[in-house]
Amino acid sequence: MPKPAAVTKKNAVRGSRTGRPVMALLDLLGRRWTLRIVWELRDGPLTSRALRTACDDASPTVMQARLSELREAGLVELLPSDGYRLTPLGRELMESFLPLHHFAERWSKRIAS
Amino acid sequence: MPKPAAVTKKNAVRGSRTGRPVMALLDLLGRRWTLRIVWELRDGPLTSRALRTACDDASPTVMQARLSELREAGLVELLPSDGYRLTPLGRELMESFLPLHHFAERWSKRIAS
DNA sequence: CATGTTGCTACAGATAATGTAGCGTGATGC
């Protein structure tokens, strides 16, 4: 076994070459709009255009790029007639993000410098 | 009160204008290297150069930009002679990230498609 | 068949990151 494989594909995220899953995730989520997309899908499926609107009208170019990456990562799927939805794995990601959501509340109260 | 204020400054993060703290956090963490920096500081302070090395030799330009943003956000501080360190608030952020770290482990085992 | 919405793409212009070099400052060695 030369490599742990797993997160190594053609469009692999940066940092995946280290073999440390957290690096791959860190990189995937560090791209613009990625976290936001997952967050906006928390309440159910959205069409690509509704998603774009929800994401402060991000450009369709990068939106499609992120959606492709998220689909390839198994976190998001495209339904035949409801738009995009979190996969069970994507839902796990969203739930793992909740502590950060709660942190943001505390954080916003201490920024007032 | 026209705005909840808090996270609105000159270099305010994108999304902060919504007044929703999670959007400001989502935007801050969505910038390249930001999450990675917080992650690399989890075990103690690092000098700016050690931090750059730890972060896959990111360019000093963007590194300093991120460090400035993180300092302004109250998540990171510069010690007189030990380099950069997470503030207590930054440590909270890092700990809030841990579920995502654990998720990454599960995730990496299901990517193998 | 005209209209509307879907997912998705092209392309030019703007923005952000990279890579290399180097500055000023302070500590250390001789």
Add this chain to the structure above:
DNA sequence: GCATCACGCTACATTATCTGTAGCAACATG
């Protein structure tokens, strides 16, 4: 004193990435 050396940080040209607008093909509705 004076040459290193590492520190935080910056300049700047090149490259990568994102934006904004327009529009495509496919499908549905009236």
